[in-house]
Amino acid sequence: MTDLLADDALPSTLTRARFDRLDGLVTTAVDDRTRRAVTEVFTGETAATVTECEPADVEYAVERAAAAQERWAERSIDERTAVVKRLHDIVLDRQDELLDLAQLESGKSRAHAFEEVLDVALTSRYYGYRAPDMLATERRDAAVPVLSSKAEVVHHPVGVVGVIAPWNYPITLAISDALPALLAGNAVVLKPAETTPYTALALVELLREAGIPHDLVQVVTGDGGELGPALVDSVDYISFTGSTATGREVAAAAGRNLVDCSLELGGKNSVVVLDDADLDDAVEGAVGACFTNAGQLCIGTERIFVDESLYDEFLSRFVAAVSDLSLGPGYEYGVDVGSLASGDQLETVEEHVADARERGATVHVGGDHRRDLGPYFFEPTVVTGLPDDARAACEETFGPVVSVAPVAGEREAIERTNDTDYGLNASVWTTNRDRGRAVAREIDCGTVTINGGYLETWAAIDAPMGGRKDSGLGRRHGKEGLMRYTESQTIAARNYPxxxxxxxxxxxxxxxxxxxxxxxxxxxxxx
Structure with a gap:
């Protein structure tokens, strides 16, 4: 195993003893498991090692979770919500360690990591106060008035929920999907991404501090290709966030097992700038939509379509704004854009930019790997003249690369936005909100923001969020995000024959x- 970074090379919250204590939360059936290196993305060096689980550990974790779930489901909803409300405060109080871990494992800037802390707090508050009403028994009308009593619908937990979380948002996606599952009375077995295990483990530790029973949330760490199938085959519901290719495999396995699933998958999202848009707002919003988390955001933007009457002015301002973004490592606030998360992501980005150049596209800013900053840094990049068959035009880049193109009016903008197999997120910029809503209704995406990039729809936790087409199945957030983890039972009694x-x-x-x-x-x- 590669030598580990010294404690003094890492933030003060991340000591060797801290990593060891968190690793003790990993569920294993036996003690003698091998270990996997966990990399500090800013330097590419090994910061720690973590237990490498095997499929037998998944089965053991599900068994333990199932036993704890029966006792948890018997608790009142008020007891369950009290835990989540406490988590809200604990996460805000203990955010420094979470931010340090998320930055270490994913390479993102601190401001972008803080968005994840906010998301967990908002999710905790929302479901902590709304879940009792959502889960309450519902009265429904019977078929025959007077002769039969009104029916009632009772909501039961599904049992053990498997959560497979990705690496790009290790705080948010490790815990925010688990909270409504727990409030519905379920247990959770969490499989974090191989590269971001310690962020997930720290969150589970905070859940336990908030009062969650120790066995109710199990964590298995290791290779997704090995552990994922074992998890899907063992649980009663699967929540998956990741690539479309893997999502298809998860859905197929869930179908064979006749268990339900929700999948948030890839995206090829667009910003549409109409001819009456406020360019100052549109440029500022587009920068955030494209380069948050170095573009490694499923609802982030990779394509911008601008009405031809505003195209030259928008492009000039947008390129200037992107040129002003700061790029670099660091565990303090102040850097605009952080690193890509891995060598694999860097390779994809470099290939897409090289392919664009070979096909005649123009790179206006960026386009280079910044080895002087760290192993995986890539400059925020803006291209024009991208052919429709270029890889960056039709594949998900998942990096800091965006194409800008003129369109002859809103009809062409809508058609080009919809001309993709994906349908996750889009944004429309206009000074006429009624016009924006009309355009949004014609866009084949699960969420559309008017005069915003993605934060407005993502932060609207009372509203469902998810994808169409190859971007997934099911919804997180809102009542839909809680009820997916329940089984509905109808009970009706007869008054008269x-x-x-x-x-x-x-x-x-x-x-x-x-x-x-x-x-x-x-x-x-x-x-």
Missing amino acids: VTPPIGVQSEWYARALTASLRLWRKVPFLR
């Missing part, structure tokens, strides 16, 4: 019921 009374011919009964149905449709309170 609704079948033909003894001695009454079926024909006469059918005629009488037909007449009643005609009457009921005409009486408002019986409809």
